Amino acid sequence: MSQTDAVPARRFGPATIFPFLSWGPLFSGAQMRADLLAGLTGALVVLPQGVAFATIAGMPPQYGLYASIVPTVIAALYGSSRHLVAGPSTTASLVLFASLTAFATVGSQHYVELAITLAAMTGIMELALGVFRLGALVNFISHTVVVGYTAGVGILIMTTQMRNFLGLHIPRTSVFVEAVIGTIRAAPTTSIEVTLVSLATLAAGIISRRLTSKVPYMIPAILAGCFAGVIANLIVPNSVSTVGALPRSLPPLSAPSFDPATLAMLLPTALAIAISALNEVVSIGRALAIRSEQRLDINQEFIGQGLANLIGSFFSGYVVSGSFNRSALNYESGARTQVSAVSAGLILAGVLVFAAPLAAYLPHAAMAASLELVGWSLVDRKSLRGIWRSGWAERGVLLATIGVALFIQIQAAILAGVALSLVVYLYRTSNPQLRPRVPDPADDGRKFVDAGPGKPECPQFRLARLDGSIYFGAVNSFRDALNAFERERPACKRFGVIMRGVNFIDLAGAEALAIETRRLRANGGDLYLINIKERPLEYLEKGGYVDQIGRSNVFVTKTRALTEITAKLDHDICSRCSLRVFKECARYGKARPDEDVIANAAPTGSPVPGQT
Incomplete structure (x- = not known):
């Protein structure tokens, strides 16, 4: 709140009806x-x-x-x-x-x-x-x-x-x-x-x-x-x-x-x-x-x-x-x-x-x-x-x-x-973007960046940052963006959505998350919500949508999410993968490069926009 809008609470009294009565302490000769x-x-x-x-x-x-x-x-x-x-x-x-x-x-x-x-x-x-x-x-x-x-x-x-x-x-x-x-x-x-x-x-x-x-x-x-x-x-x-x-x-x-x-x-x-x-x-x-x-x-x-x-x-x-x-x-x-x-x-x-x-x-x-x-x-x-x-x-x-x-x-x-x-605001907010994200292999801290050349993605699990709130006007664009994100890598079944840029979720948005989770599970995959903020999480909790999505699929921190999600991956594929996208991949030891695995992990290099 800015200083121009932040005003101390005032008790009801004469100065409330006649504000000029409060000027007294301000007066001086100068x-x-x-x-x-x-x-x-x-x-x-x-x-x-x-x-x-x-x-x-x-x-x-x-x-x-x-x-x-x-x-x-x-x-x-x-x-x-x-x-x-x-x-x-x-x-x-x-x-x-x-x-x-x-x-x-x-x-x-x-x-x-x-x-x-x-x-x-x-x-x-x-x-x-x-x-x-x-x-x-x-x-x-x-x-x-x-x-x-x-x-x-x-x-x-x-x-x-x-x-x-x-x-x-x-x-x-x-x-x-x-x-x-x-x-x-x-x-x-x-x-x-x-x-x-x-x-x-x-x-x-x-x-x-x-x-x-x-x-x-x-x-x-x-x-x-x-x-x-x-x-x-x-x-x-x-x-x-x-x-x-x-x-x-x-x-x-x-x-x-x-x-x-x-x-x-x-x-x-x-x-x-x-x-x-x-x-x-x-x-x-x-x-x-x-x-x-x-x-x-x-x-x-x-x-x-x-x-x-x-x-x-x-x-x-x-x-x-x-x-x-x-x-x-x-x-x-x-x-x-x-x-x-x-x-x-x-x-x-x-x-x-x-x-x-x-x-x-x-x-x-x-x-x-x-x-x-x-x-x-x-x-x-x-x-x-x-x-x-x-x-x-x-x-x-x-x-x-x-x-x-x-x-x-x-x-x-x-x-x-x-x-x-x-109208312009509604147009902008109704077209959220999913941006593929990966740890930067050239950075010692493995800072997450947009996927691109030289920044491969995991063949079993894809991460994307969602920019924009999920409300009734943006639901269709969000689902289209998620489906397009999924079609880029048909063999990948597990998807994580980084929710740091999501400030608001309404009923239609919560229903969309639950529907997409059920659809991916029916196809042998899953959907994870990562870095979710307090307000959207509170809304999902009140509506019972956390239980529909799965409490084990909702994470407040990225570190906890990657630790638990990588533990659910097919470790046989992990043992044959030399990409080592995440730090957590180190637990599976080094292995020979597998051309099929690497080919399936080729980066897309561009965000997936919603419908325009």
Whole structure:
């Protein structure tokens, strides 16, 4: 068990219901100062970031800031990570936009109401997963699916933001093909002033990222964009549009819709967002927990995220998740406890009241350029190269996940990737291999290796290592592999299966072992299970299959197995065999080579695969 999942058992008490009551021993003057400074840094960063993510989500700009106040505080109070910061995220924002545009006009009151309702539904799902301790479900989302999904999100963000990056007057869309075609067709109408502002923002962000990691790149990027926008509008009035002044107010009260038809309509989207959001939380939380040597309770983190979304929906918040940029910045800024995230939310509330009018100087082009940087950062080139080199199966899962995200539905990408990953897993595990094994005659310790040239096998007894568990999906392949292994040497009747690579046996697998044992005995042979692990052996014991196979045929150690099995061989053949495959053969003395015996012992030199 990893340190991020291993959490000490807690007795039920006030701290169980209110986890923040356990923070007391962590407080000190130095820690409070560090947390408050980290909170101030986080509040400054979320000003442009919150507006940017609201832009992706199709929400009015101020809602990106509303979602960074109450939900951030609630997630910190009820989560277990000291550094994870909740807030609007790129993936959740994009999925929300892609889903809700089919039901309401972007930015309309109905659109906002649906987004708030979606936050409440997502929160209830996350809360349920945490309360019922189902956090392990996210383990079914493979690394390949995560990389493919985030890459698809990144590409989609970059393509859909080109309209604002170049100043094109084309309809806003979340469909990849439409965004690409629309950009190409409208390219001749590109605004020079808007493009220059975007490039200035982009250049400032890239330079800042390369020069230092202490200052979040989005801050100098946005400042450069604002300055470039002011200059452009002075030279060519009204050539560069801006976000406009935001309302000077705290998050207004709101309420999700309880209409059954609306809830049913949003259910698939809520499920997709909950899965992707929780995966972000787990990925970010574990990464930071490892760096800070902190134990992370995944289920408690789900509870925190669930409450953040549910309670946030009553304070004009749309869906939030773990924010990688803000969480990493929080850690790098020296945060010690969750107080940093709480203070970030509270400071942002104060800043919003006083600094909201400054958004009048924030160009849409600068927001688009900063989002281009965000989208590019989501494409993990190193992981993509590693996955591509790993084989056809992982490549297929990767391409399918990206393809569904770009060409079908972004909200279905993770589900499609998980489904295909499980299919690949079932295919792999349903085709176990039997690899012929022999002691290496060139090794003094007679270490067991794959049979091959110069490594002969015993003419009476063959050993093979089974790679893969024996369950209902693999039974037919296992029996086919064993029969093929048997046909290679028709004169050999006794077979030993090294079970070290078998972690699991179910009812169908146990029945198959018993059936194959009876069949070999009927033909004058036998089947032996060697190096069997405790869990499979326990299952065979409980079902009575050890008695059917024969207790004398089941061995925990290889040494004991070879000692007893060689004692059961035809010693007349042994006395005429000069191969001396096993150490135990020495007891029968040396004898003349027998060509027939040696010929019958010729190695096969290759594993016996199951059906493919």
